[in-house]
Amino acid sequence: MRVATWNVNSLGARLPRVTAWITDHRPDVLCIQETKLADDKFPTAAFSELGYETVHHGDGRWNGVAIVSRLGVDDPVRGFGSAEDDHGCRIIAATCGGVRVHSVYVPNGRSLDNEFYGFKLEWLGRLRTMLDQTCQPGDSVTICGDFNVAPDDGDVWDPAHFVGMTHVSGPERAALRQIEAWGLNDVFRRFNPPGVFTWWDYRAGDFHQGRGMRIDLVLVSDDLADRASAAFMDRDARKGQKPSDHAPVVVDFADA
């Protein structure tokens, strides 16, 4: 099974690149973030033509998350599955080939003194609570998406540059560890050294200068972690005309 995650920064602007990428890499499941589409504008047909089913959770201009799967999209849940607001369509779940898949777009947080930083920490806490309430230890589970947190200093181009900023702060990293402590593994690092990034600011030539961060993660339960056979970031997808500012992350699993 091949699982991928990609923050496309507007599926409307990126659809040709996304369908071409799917054709080239044939993921079984692709989690998409920042579709920036309302549900009624989601390009279902473009994916069904490629053999994929989809579920989407979006209300228009901001955020929006989707799961694209050729292993089914059973029991979809939009948002946190409760009355709690997910702060603008930032999480969707579905079961794909027996694996409970979550596509997440964690709030950015803006800055440590901004109220949105508090929302970010709350949101990460709610993600852990949702796991406790909807998944059982022993289930096959993955949470894929743009976490807007770099797990450790090897995941940013210059730790000194980020002192006092979001994405690297202690509380964010602690909240991420609390999610992993449910029983999830950041398997990418097993196959890649520090300094392999997934996001580069559009500005100032950051991509070409190597000034990036690894904030797009594929977290998997122990059974999946045991079967992980490869993990890579597709740098080519960040190149060329009209790229997203994120590259896709791909993890392969041997059959059970």
Add this chain to the structure above:
DNA sequence: ATGGTGGCCCGGCCA
């Protein structure tokens, strides 16, 4: 350097 670029959709927000 409070810059820079890109997406939304047309003035300003968001990343």
